[in-house]
Amino acid sequence: MPKTLLRAASAVLLTLTALNVSTANAATDEVAPVAVTVNARAGLATVPETGIGTNHAIWDTNLGTDQTADRLKDAGVKLVRYPGGSYSDIYHWADHTAPGGYVAPNTDFDTFMGGVRRTGAQAMVTANYGTGTAEEAAAWVRHANVDKGYGIKYWEIGNENYGNGHYGSAWEADDHADKSPAEYARHVVSYADAMKAVDPTIKIGAVLTTAANWPDAIVADGDNGSWNKVVLSIAGPKIDFVILHWYPGALDKTGHVPDMIYLTRRQIAQHAGPGSERIGIAMTEFNTGSSSNGTNTQPGALAAADAYATLLANGVFTVDWWNVHNGIGTVTQVEGQTDYGDFGLLSSATCSSDGTVCEPPLNTPFAPYYALQMTSKFARPGDQFIRAATDQAKVTAHAARRPNGDLAVLLINTSSDTSYPVAISYSGFTPASGAPTVLTHANGATGITTSTATTPLPPLSLTTLVLHPAAAQTGRPGAPGQPTASNVTDKTATISWPAASPGTRPIVKYEVHRQNGAITEQLGEATGTSFTASNLKPGTRYTLNVIARDSGGAVSWASPPLTFTTGTPAASSCTVRLTVQTDWASGYVGAIDITNNGAPINGWTLNFGWPRTWQSLGSGWSAVWTQNGSDVKVVNEPGNGALATGASTTIGFVGNYSGPNVLPAAFTLNGTVCTTQ
Known part of the structure; x- marks a missing residue:
């Protein structure tokens, strides 16, 4: 059965054809389609020749x-x-x-x-x-x-x-x-x-x-x-x-x-x-x-x-x-x-x-x-990876855009017993109405099959869809060059990039997009090759792409990605310094020095969040430590609650981790964002 185009959502639905599945998935219509999001504006690395x-x-x-x-x-x-x-x-x-x-x-x-x-x-x-x-x-x-x-x-x-x-x-x-x-x-x-x-x-x-x-x-x-x-x-x-x-x-x-x-x-x-x-x-x-x-x-x-x-x-x-x-x-x-x-x-x-x-x-x-x-x-050499995501934990998606404008989507179904139909929505890409090329490798197979049948994803399978674009890709502007960030503060950053080469029409503007998973947020646009992003969050990692748009509305590929992390306020009523005292590759002893730069306080609460789910609080001392989800709250003990102007106190903790240990970057003291040293 050919795919059904859901034009309002620019989506492709992979529908059921004759397919032998386990009895646990016999009633396929009871399985809701997996929503897959593919965003061509969220560019990642280019596929290397040696990958x-x-x-x-x-x-x-x-x-x-x-x-x-x-x-x-x-x-x-x-x-x-x-x-x-x-x-x-x-x-x-x-x-x-x-x-x-x-x-x-x-x-x-x-x-x-x-x-x-x-x-x-x-x-x-x-x-x-x-x-x-x-x-x-x-x-x-x-x-x-x-x-x-x-x-x-x-x-x-x-x-x-x-x-x-x-x-x-x-x-x-x-x-x-x-x-x-x-x-x-x-x-x-x-x-x-x-x-x-x-x-x-x-x-x-x-x-x-x-x-x-x-x-x-x-x-x-x-x-x-x-x-x-x-x-x-x-x-x-x-x-x-x-x-x-x-x-x-x-x-x-x-x-x-x-x-x-x-x-x-x-x-x-x-x-x-x-x-x-x-x-x-x-x-x-x-x-x-x-x-x-x-x-x-x-x-x-x-x-x-x-x-x-x-x-x-x-x-x-x-x-x-x-x-x-x-x-x-x-x-x-x-x-x-x-x-x-x-x-x-x-x-x-x-x-x-x-x-x-x-x-x-x-x-x-x-x-x-x-x-x-x-x-x-x-993903062939010269292709550009772009963001893709799903709403089903058992199904993973990757996507890559090819120089000729084609789009490849890799879908990985890790379920042992469920065959999933898939609905794909696109940003920055419109697929042609014809059937895609479908490559599949299922459990126990001794090769990769090629067809145009858009069946649900078999259990324990790898599936690649190759789709053609609906419109010709000739004459579009080239992608902007590698962006850089300068003058990064707690709330702003200046983004600059090499100009894109024009296509058949002149370039009229550049758009700056922030990646948020497979969703992008346009931070702004500029007629030149720099833009100052504002209203950013302190201590936050940002990944951005720049896209060129010409006078006819045609857009370029996304630039290579730029990743940077905002700082904390240059001046604040408090300063926090986190140091790692010793680390054993799955946990560490941390010390936090808190300095009061403002008016004297009598009683303080320090708040911060773990950046990742695999991080947690093991224990803490010199304060009362609690964790709720990823949020950590630290309240003074009776003996160290009073901080005169310029006074400091030091608290300590054991942090556990089972993945890359990205340290907390932003702290608040009594609700105020501190300067992090």
Whole structure:
């Protein structure tokens, strides 16, 4: 049945056709359509050429085979990382050895590059920091880019070097007597100098910890800050990208990604020195890491597609799955399918230790393979991610706008037993009346199907719709350039942007839109290339886009997004200073200094809110602490309620968190917004 256009709402309704669903969903008309909102005015990152990546490992006998390379090409893989995780810090490329580890035959660097070229991908190489030298790394660059002409652009310095025992746990090889982040950073500088002396066009990456993942935020004895602060402060001027790894261990952690990337960018801006905006972010190892919920079956695939799309939409330039082949683990049944506990994209054809269960034939794709393949079909290099959201927790939406004006919408149904019809409404886009192209991968499927049938979303499925625009896209103005914010106060900010190129008609104005989920609020417009936003809220993060409109009413694509956070009043009757005394990557001790800048007070109440649902109050002292929802209320004790003009008091608390820890930015004292230091 073709889709029904709901013209008043500019919506598409996916209606039921013949579809086998479970008896729990037999009466499909009892299931209300999921409302999906897609907003082309709310632009996010542009899809990078290197977005879909994976890891290869030198212990994988099938690393360089044509069959493996062809599988990766069919999945849309555009970047392959070598030589494989922690092996990177014991691997010596020149003689193809890894003392203490197994090196499979036919996995040397040149064999790897043959597979990379057959795949049509770029390579990312991890130089040996743990047991290697800068000279060894520079020789590798010479062999790769001067002698062989491979043109490898991305070079990491080490793998998970914070796992060298400095924080207690040790899994990463490190022969340096000094295992501090400062020592690592100093070597990053020497590696970068030596390697760029051979080829100045390469990009150097340094290892960081991932927000809210151990040992992020921990300060070890003798250090003057966390791993990230120290590494960025020393190596920041010499690097071109930073490296994150993420194994969330659950299938519902994608909501952490925006804050994870926001905090990483903020650390780069704070510590890496002038010009730090050039530094990119690479997620060079990612896996759902959830063997109990489906490592290589459909739940893991759905989580993988969601994470890939979210990470790329937030500006990460590559997301690299761990691993191409990994091997059998704990075998379970998940959603009617055999899950082999294998973290690979492709079967290794290995068997359980007792020989009773064996994987399917070599290079048989597992479900996450199809997640990468679907993501590569949904969001192609050069597309721009735009905001999308749903009103159903079981259904997630992503969207991307293509240079030719087409729109792709990825819908992820995580329900095990419900098939959902979907109604899509659009802002800034009007779909043509013809049927969309529909790509689907359902539970247990061995491929992605293509049709024009707009059925409800099957349970445990990935569905991509590709829609054409109703009107021709030629002659429209180009998108404005990257906006910047200046003169940011507690209530105002000046937004500036490079002018858009006109189409067939002159540009008459620019519109500034604030993102609020998948809904945008127009803050104002200007005939020039700057605008002062007012009536902003103190201590609030804003994400904006700029759109050009021509004399005929045609609009451009959205500009790249701009994110900034407002401050607090420059002068107030109170000042608050929040400091973190110690942090253990899932909680911290905080101290709040309150200073009265106004008339003497006798009795005070401090209020603030946790920015995220995964934050909470553990305990508090030197005041009476209560929490209601995300709101925290702190009332003085009898002994510290009187604050003369200029007087201060200090209170403390334990804050708990299970995701990126964005600290409260705004506080009120007796109802007045304080200056936050």
